[in-house]
Structure formats: structure tokens, C-alpha cells
Amino acid sequence: MTAFGAVGARVDGVLLDVDDTLVDTRAAFSTALAAVARAHLPGDVDHAAVLDHWRSDPAGHYARFTRGETDARTQRRLRADLLHRTFGGAPVGEDAFDAWDDLFWGTFERSWRAFDDAAAFVKQLRAAGIAVGVVTNAAVELQERKLAAAGLDVPVLVGVDTLGYGKPHPDVFVEGARRLGTLPPRTAYVGDEPTTDARAAHEAGLLGVWLDRPGARRADERHVDADALRAAGMVVAPGLDEVGGALVG
Structure with missing residues (x-):
């Protein structure tokens, strides 16, 4: 049993979106x-x-x-x-x-700034022995600059320029887990979009997590049924503090 398994974590690794997940884009x-x-x-x-x-x-x-x-x-x-x-x-x-x-x-x-809960969330995961990295639909170099400007030290593992395409294709999530060194079923993907992030990661075999920050839904997301996503096996949380509680336990 791994050290983080011993403290009850649901996953060995967490892959993160950047925009509107870690950085208030x-x-x-x-x-x-x-x-x-x-x-x-x-x-x-x-x-x-x-x-x-x-x-x-x-x-x-x-x-x-x-x-x-x-x-x-x-x-x-x-x-x-x-x-x-x-x-x-x-x-x-x-x-x-x-x-x-x-x-x-x-x-x-x-105008790039990290959310108030972002640095503490990454720190919490690392303290629990959980590997952390980024999978994003923007170019790797852009997101590295954005994270640095926001004061966040998280490696960008996969960008839209890595495979030549991005989310919601399942390859993107699987490649992220491979680069993180974790198996997809023991890897969570946390993002702010219910379909492109949470459901797509879930369908790729990862634990899909929808970060449903209050007031931040796009026009086409306003009627998404969060309870239906939970019933289908995904995690829905209003902030990264709550995501950490759901994953680390």
C-alpha cells in the first residue's frame, strides 16, 4: 500500500486544468x-x-x-x-x-491571477503524497508562463500542442496519467467544464471532477444537473478546498 493509500486518498495522482481551475481566467x-x-x-x-x-x-x-x-x-x-x-x-x-x-x-x-484556494490545494495534495500535474487545452509554453505569473509551481504535462489535439479526446487524459506515472483509474482530473473536463475524463477511465465555482458557469452550462453527474460517478465541488477533502479524505 502506498503512503497516500494509507491515509485514505482515493487517487494516486491529480491532473489539473489551468483556466478557471487554478487561474482566474x-x-x-x-x-x-x-x-x-x-x-x-x-x-x-x-x-x-x-x-x-x-x-x-x-x-x-x-x-x-x-x-x-x-x-x-x-x-x-x-x-x-x-x-x-x-x-x-x-x-x-x-x-x-x-x-x-x-x-x-x-x-x-x-491580469493573470491564481484563485485564493489554488496554492493551498496543490500543497495539500503533495503533502498527502499525491502526484500533481496539468493537462490543458492551451499550448504548453503559454500555460507555463501563466502558472509562473500566478505564482503556481505545477508541471504542465500535456497541452493542445503535445498530441496535436486536446480535450475532450480520451487520449489526452490517458497521456496525462502516463506522464504523471499513475494509472487512469487511480487518477483524478479536475476542471471547470462539466463536459469537456469532468465527463470526458470519466469516460477516459479517470475520476472526473467538476469544479463548479459559484457564478462561473458559461451560458451553455447553466442548466447542467450536478446531481446527475454525481450519480454517474463524478465529483462535483464548489471550490478546490472541497475537492481536496473529497480526494484526500
């Missing part, structure tokens, strides 16, 4: 999109709706990026153009995008 997007709105959108625009539009990816441009069907710059330009068209801004073509992205991405990067 929603808040960073909100700040960046407010800057975009001030520069490019009507003065009476609904900032909450703008944020929800960006995070929900209604045309599936970011989803295509995670499947390896397009590149990061193209998906972001197309999302910017759709955002402008939806909220009354001018079209964002190739000639206008670099300046747009300098404002958006520069503000976004300066």
Missing part, C-alpha cells in the same frame, strides 16, 4: 474584454454579455483549435470578428487584428 478575460469594449464597441454595450459570448465560443472557433483544425491566431481573430459583429463593432479583418490583439492579449496577460 474569467476575471482576466473580463478585464481584457472591457479594454476592447472601451476601444471598439458602443458605449452602452453589456459587458457581462460580451464576456459570456467570448467564454461560450458560440461559433466553435476555439473548439476547432482544440481539435487541431486551426491555429491559435486564426481562432482568436475569428472570435474577435464575431464578437464585434454581435455587439456593434467594426469587422476585425487581418489588417486590424494585430492592433486588436495587442490590446486584448496584453491586458489579458497582465
